[in-house]
Amino acid sequence: MAARSQARWQRGHVVEAELVAEGVRRIVLEVEHPEHAAPGTHVDVALTAQGRQQTRSYSVVRSEGGGRRLTLSVQLSPASRGGSQAMHALAVGDELTVTGPVQSFPLAVGAGRYVLVAGGIGVTALVAMASALRRRGADYELVLLGRSRRVMAYLDELSAEHGDRVRVHVDDEGTPLSVPDLVGEIAAGSNAATTELYMCGPIGLMDAIRSSWTDHALPPTNLRFETFGSSGRFGAEEFLVRLPQLDRDVAVAPDTSILDALNAAGVETLSDCRKGECGLCLAKIVEVDGTLDHRDVFLSEAQKQRCTNLCLCVSRAVAGDSGDRATVTLHLT
Ligand code: FES
Secondary structure, three states: OEOOOOOOEEEEEEEEEEEEEOOEEEEEEEEOOOOOOOOOEEEEEEEEEOOEEEEEEEEOOEEEHHHOEEEEEEEOOOOOOOHHHHHHOOOOOOEEEEEOOEEOOOOOOOOOEEEEEEEHHHHHHOHHHHHHHHHHOOOEEEEEEEOOHHHOOOHHHHHHHHHHHEEEEEHHHOOOOOHHHHHHHHHHOOOHHHEEEEEEOOHHHHHHHHHHHHHOOOOHHHEEEEOOOOOOOOOOOOEEEEEOOOOEEEEEOOOOOHHHHHHHOOOOOOEOOOOOOOOOOEEEEEEEEOEEEOOOOOOOHHHHHHOOEEEOOOOEEEOOOOOOOOEEEEEOO
16 A cells, blocks of 8 residues: 555646756646645656656745746656656646645754755755745855756756855866765854755765765754655666565566556555655565665665665666666565
8 A cells, every 4th residue: 555645636737838957847837726835845746658657746946826836847867758758748738637735845944054955956846945045034055066057957046046145066167066075064163053954966965965964973853855856876777576475577667666666566565755765665675686776865874785675666776797687576574
């Protein structure tokens, strides 16, 4: 049984759709049951892609008109044969089914200082948060990272809105972020104990920040994250999941998760967040032929290295040296 958000499903239609950076499409929806979307909320979108029903979650970048108009932004995944491709194909007037806003990344009130770190498309989870902090008159900094300015959505808009509170690190300009320096500055600050860091981006970035945060003994509860936009260490490719207890083999396509592939094959599993945070979907690893790409933020680095469990909702595998399709043998608990 899969537990999902309790937000009600409703119809929405596209009122604006445009490219806002290379590979990133901004989609504005008008929904039939408006509800204000606070910073940190997302909506789930029901899609039919490649003949399958799929659900994708997208951060609400802007909420206007009391939540009647919701702005989402979607990066086209090169491996996509499904979700992001279907979202990029939407045009003005198209209808789709979405939930109301679901809160999964709340912005706390009263921190001494806020540092928002966005890697790539992860910026979508932080745009509304930065605006709320500006309106509150909070002490905040917005750190934006990308491979190239061409692919960084909302860069100009955020720079215009937040001025020198924005710090930009761009790989192809030779200005990558030094995570130890960033976290070290926070730890050395006069209000280190009350500084909160909110991050959304690739899993490698989030792991590096988590590890540096722990090294500096900063309060763990002051580190908050959203995993949408997280990519793994490897590109997505098809692999096989074996379930000896059920005598089943299930192929996992590049654009779907183990969880969705199992559910589509009639194998019921527990889940909740579906983004590698809650651990409800954990399964025991019996054997891996290939290389595992955990992609979750629930297991610690040490647990990931022991490789005894994985999160069905986000973890994947890629072929090893042999080049054969990876196979992961699991035991569902
Ligand atoms: S459902 Fe929450 S970690 Fe997989």
